[in-house]
Structures are given as C-alpha cells and as structure tokens.
Amino acid sequence: MPRTIAWKRYNRRVICLSLAYCAFLLPAVYGFKHQLVPHSLAYLVAVLPALPIIGIFGAIGRYLVEEQDEYVRMLVVRQILWASGLTLSFATIWGFLDNFGLVGHADGYWLIALWFIGLGIGSLVNKLTLGDGGC
C-alpha cells in the first residue's frame, strides 16, 4: 500500500488504539481470573477492551474519508468488501452448522479476527488481479 499521508495517520491511530486495547484487556483478564472485579463494574470492565476495536473500525472509516488518492481508496474499499463478504459467509455457514449440532459454539469475537484476515485476503486479491497497481 502506498504510504500516503492519510495512511500514515491511520497507522498512528491504529497503534494508539492497539495500545489502549492491551491496556484494557490485560487488567480485565487478570481481574476476572482472580475475581477482583466488583459486580457493579463487571459489564464496564468486560466491554472496555471492545471499545478500541470499535475505534479501529472508526479509524478505517476516517481513513477512507481522508485518503486523497482515489485509486488507493478504491483498493481499500475492495479489501473491505472481501473481508465483509468472507466474514458474513463464514458466519452464516458456521451458524447453520452450529444450529444442527455439527460444530461447537464459537465466540463471536473470532469474527473480528476473521474480518481482519479477510482484509489480508482482499489485499492479495488486489495484487493478483491488478498486478503492480494492486500495491
């Protein structure tokens, strides 16, 4: 991906949000494991690690708005479409398999990991279909 100004800004935001994710997740895991979290704060502590992930989705949206290179923006939109299509397809198939008792129940947050893997697959598809222009 060309290192445009918008891309650099996006990277900075994602680094900050990733650090916030670690800062929220590690104490939450430790707190729940050792039963240190009071019941009144349990929902808040459990939801806090999700907020930086939501922030990353916001950062991606902001990047699309700020990116001045229309071709690069189109490449990222294609990546997002691949990621969303693959994730939703996988979730649909898994849901039916789960309903009929053929697979175990999976935690919902794995879909987020799958979506980010989908971004990588989208990038590969861009490269394969657009060659050098696919970055």
Added chain:
Amino acid sequence: MENRLRVLRAERAWSQQDLAGRLEVSRQSVNAIETGKYDPSLPLAFRIAELFDLPIEEIFVSPSRRSSKAI
C-alpha cells in the same frame, strides 16, 4: 479505458513517479490508469488533461466510440 497516457508521458521523458508527483497521486495510480485497469474520476481526468494541456478526449479513448468503430 484505453488512453495515451504512456505515450504522452514518454514524450516528456517523465517516469511514472514524475507524473504521479505532478498529479499528487501514487505511482500505482498512474500505472493502473496507463494499463487501463482503472478509470480515473472526472476530476482526476481533468487534472491529467490540464497537465498535458490537451482535451480529455485526446488522452482517453471513449469506450462507446471505440466500440462503434469496431462495428
């Protein structure tokens, strides 16, 4: 979309990077437009036309005219 961008660039001895810098886009964008893998938006097409001081239709080949010629 077929275009004469590569020829026009070569006439001025500009690299893809040179042209990209003048248009304020990435080199990959120039490459994708030159090879016909990406059709630029109207504002970018106008920027290209203004840079080469040519009308848009002397840079980009209209797909409808091209297909009518083929008939």
